[in-house]
Amino acid sequence: MEKHNISVLISEEEVQKRVRELAAQISKDYDGESVKLICILKGSVFFTCELAKRITVPVILDFMQVSSYGSQTVSSGTLKVKKELDEPIEGDNVIIVEDIIDSGNTLSRLVPMLQERNPKSLKVCTLLDKPERREVDVKVDYNGFNIPDKFVVGYGLDYDQNYRNLPYVGVINL
Numbered sequence: 001m002e003k004h005n006i007s008v009l010i011s012e013e014e015v016q017k018r019v020r021e022l023a024a025q026i027s028k029d030y031d032g033e034s035v036k037l038i039c040i041l042k043g044s045v046f047f048t049c050e051l052a053k054r055i056t057v058p059v060i061l062d063f064m065q066v067s068s069y070g071s072q073t074v075s076s077g078t079l080k081v082k083k084e085l086d087e088p089i090e091g092d093n094v095i096i097v098e099d100i101i102d103s104g105n106t107l108s109r110l111v112p113m114l115q116e117r118n119p120k121s122l123k124v125c126t127l128l129d130k131p132e133r134r135e136v137d138v139k140v141d142y143n144g145f146n147i148p149d150k151f152v153v154g155y156g157l158d159y160d161q162n163y164r165n166l167p168y169v170g171v172i173n174l
C-alpha cells in the first residue's frame with residue numbers, strides 16, 4: 001500500500017477527553033432512563049465503543065450500515081441499507097452515532113427512516129462535523145468537534161479502508 005503523510009489534527013488525548021465529556025452529557029440527559037446507541041458502520045465503531053463504555057445509564061447497542069447516493073433530494077430511495085438493525089426501536093431512546101457528518105445526505109435520509117419506526121426519542125451524536133461541506137441541514141444533538149474541510153483519517157475514519165485504527169484524527173496529505 002502507498003504510504004501517506006498524516007498530520008495530527010486531534011490528538012488521542014483530546015479525543016478521549018471529548019468522548020468522556022459527551023458520555024457525561026448523555027448520561028445526565030438520560031438520567032433514570034436507558035439508551036440505544038445505533039452505530040453506523042464502519043466508521044463509528046471506535047467512537048461508539050468508547051462512548052458506550054463511559055455512559056453511566058444502561059446502554060443497548062445495535063448496528064446499521066448504510067450508503068447514500070446522489071445529493072439533495074431527501075428520499076429514502078437514495079439510501080441503501082447494507083446492514084439492517086437486529087431489533088425494532090419502537091419505544092426506545094435512540095441515539096444515532098456517527099463518526100463524521102459531511103454533506104449531511106446520509107443523516108437527512110436515515111433520520112426520517114428511523115423516525116417512522118416510532119422510537120420514544122431520536123437524537124444524533126457525531127464525533128466530527130464538517131459544517132463547510134453541508135448540502136442538507138441536519139439537527140445534531142451531540143458534536144465532538146467541528147473540523148475544517150480537510151480529508152481526515154483515524155479513530156474509525158478511513159482512506160480507501162486504511163488508517164481506521166489510528167488512535168488520533170489526522171489530516172491525510174493526498
Ligand SMILES: O=P(O)(O)OC[C@H]1O[C@H](OP(=O)(O)OP(=O)(O)O)[C@H](O)[C@@H]1O
Nearest residue numbers: 041042043099100101102103104105106
Ligand atoms: O454527511 P455525508 O456526506 O452523508 O457523509 C457522512 C457519511 O460518510 C461516512 O461513511 P462512509 O459511507 O464513508 O462509510 P464508512 O463509515 O464505512 O467509512 C460517514 O461515516 C458517514 O456515514
Ligand code: HPA
Nearest residue numbers: 102150151152153157158
Ligand atoms: O474526511 C473524511 N474522512 C473519511 N471519511 C469521510 N467521509 C466523509 N468525510 C470523510
